[in-house]
Amino acid sequence: MATPADSERSGPEPQGAGPLRQYVLSRLLSVGADEQGVVTAAPPLSLREVFRRFWPYTRGRRGWLAPLLLLTTTGPLVDAAELWLFKIMVDEVLVPRDLHPFVWIAPTYVGLILLSGVFGFADDVTSAYVSERFLLSLRSDVFRHVQGLSLGFFERRRLGDVLSRITGDVESVETFLLSGVADVFYDLLQLGVFLGLLFYLSWDLTLLAIVIVPLFWGAARHFSRLTKQASRERTRRSGSLSAVAEESLGNVTLVQAYNRQDWEQRRFERENVGRFRAAMASTRIRAVYRPLVELIEVCGGLAVMGLGTWKLTQGQLTLGGLLVFLALIGKLYSPVRDLSRLGPAFYAASASAERIVELLDQRPQVREAPDARRIGRARGEVEFDGVSFRYPETSRWALSDVSFRVRPGETLALVGASGAGKSTVAKLQLRFYDPDRGAVRLDGTDLRELALTDVRESVAVVLQETLVLHGTVRENIAYGRPGATEAEIVEAARAADADEFVRLLPDGYDTVVGQRGRMLSGGQRQRLAIARAMIRDAPVLLLDEPTTGLDALSGRRIMDPLRRLMAGRSTVVISHNLLTVRDATRIVVLEQGRVTESGTHDELFARGGTYARLHRLHSAAAPTGPPPQGTVLS
Helix, strand or coil: CCCHHHHHHCCCCCCCCCHHHHHHHHHHHHHHHCCCCCCCCCCCCCHHHHHHHHHHHHCCCHHHHHHHHHHHHHHHHHHHHHHHHHHHHHHHHHCCCCCCCHHHHHHHHHHHHHHHHHHHHHHHHHHHHHHHHHHHHHHHHHHHHHHCCCHHHHHHCCHHHHHHHHHHHHHHHHHHHHHHHHHHHHHHHHHHHHHHHHHHHCHHHHHHHHCCHHHHHHHHHHHHHHHHHHHHHHHHHHHHHHHHHHHHHHCHHHHHHCCCHHHHHHHHHHHHHHHHHHHHHHHHHHHHHHHHHHHHHHHHHHHHHHHHHHHHHCCCCCHHHHHHHHHHHHHHHHHHHHHHHHHHHHHHHHHHHHHHHHHHCCCCCCCCCCCCECCCCCCCCEEEEEEEECCCCCCCCCEEEEEEEECCCCEEEEECCCCCCHHHHHHHHCCCCCCCEEEEEECCEEHHHECHHHHHHCEEEECCCCCCCCCEHHHHHHCCCCCCCHHHHHHHHHHCCCHHHHHCCCCHHHCECCHHHCCCCHHHHHHHHHHHHHHHCCCEEEEECCCCCCCHHHHHHCHHHHHHHHCCCEEEEEECCHHHCCCCCEEEEEECCEEEEEECHHHHHHHCCHHHHHHHHHHHHCCCCCCCCCCCCC
């Protein structure tokens, strides 16, 4: 079997490599030549490094390894005892035709079978428990780690590929670390037991039998690298396939509205064909490797059978001894064959382990300081002080030297065209990102000095993208404050003008709204999001186009609840509709990430600058009829 060290030392392919290896490598290259896929391959790791990274996840379950190994030991011993009973049956019952020994051989054999069943059951259950607990721990830890990554990670990564790693690749790590190691121990134990019996029966026949063992190792060494390359490509293609499927099905409304089903099918088919080719390359390796190993095994068995028959004719070996010897040869070659296959199997599983390691090596861009301060409930004063920021891997500044302050009871409106940087302000306020220059402060303290949970607990938010979870209406509203009472949930729904339509749903507050709330209209989803922000009762209120999807009547009906919610809080309203922010305490105009104007509506309108020009354009495009008096939001 090829060892990790062998693989690491093997280096580049030598000149004149075998035609099979050249063929397979060429097939692998052709897999990626037409289309590289939407997911890149993870950096390669040595087997030693993979063990080092994942062995700590067995902590707390290592106490089960000793009884598991003990149970594993019973299998080869019982098999050896059964074979020895067969030898006695042939030599003392069948050949002399004497039934007397059969009286004790039969119940002994039945007892061994029952014993094997009991120990096998205990072994299977214990193995499954250890493996599943390992999977539970690792998968939970990977998911926890991913949840803690910054927003930028999810904006750059394919969600389907991340899901593929959390599910399928994690299971492969268990195969690599626990099941594989257990198989190695079991096979080595079998080798020890069966070799001992073989030498006891006939040392010269045993030496002949083990002469072919190096051929197994040579075959494994030759195929190990091919298997790893094929497996790495297959797992990468699986991630690409999941990413395309998740993206296409997650946006099925857009796909069907624009009749792009055929295009999405071709995109999915391209990744599917890529995975098919990678799988076929891997299958070709196995298809050649398996009969080669069987051929080696048959040749060894025939050689032993020939010499054993000669020894039988010379009276140097009994018939029972020869039959048991041949049976033991099969038992011997089985673990040798399994061990030779474990090298390729380990390399195949390590391809998935590399993808998990790459995920675990991702570090959040936003990190909590080791001595972060806990502030409890904040007063809510928000300040941006000379903030400049650009998104990772981009050269354009999203914000440049932006400064403003919002005190409790005040409302700041951020206005400007799409792409001006308004939503970036919201992301910095929630500390999804940290500014490159300047500081964002809460109650006079830089957010980077505060506990991250306290920063976000201080903000209630209604984002431009209406986010509704697959669950009941009650669960979606209570998501803003776990532990909220039924009365508080209903009151928040009423305040958001949602209670009336909720009670008309089939199960009222227990109605499941579907994935991303697709059982509801856009306006209904938005009102649930507003109710969720209301129930949070945070000192800072962040409203990013909060009335998107609401009709004029519903917009008017939620004005009073929103004003009550805004009272005494620091409110930041993000809007591109200038007709909705007239009564804000202060209006800040953003253009290409810079503050170009700042003041009240009357001041900015009288100044005749960008705000006044945009306001006239909005006024010309607005419906006839005066807006409600005192409107801050539509």
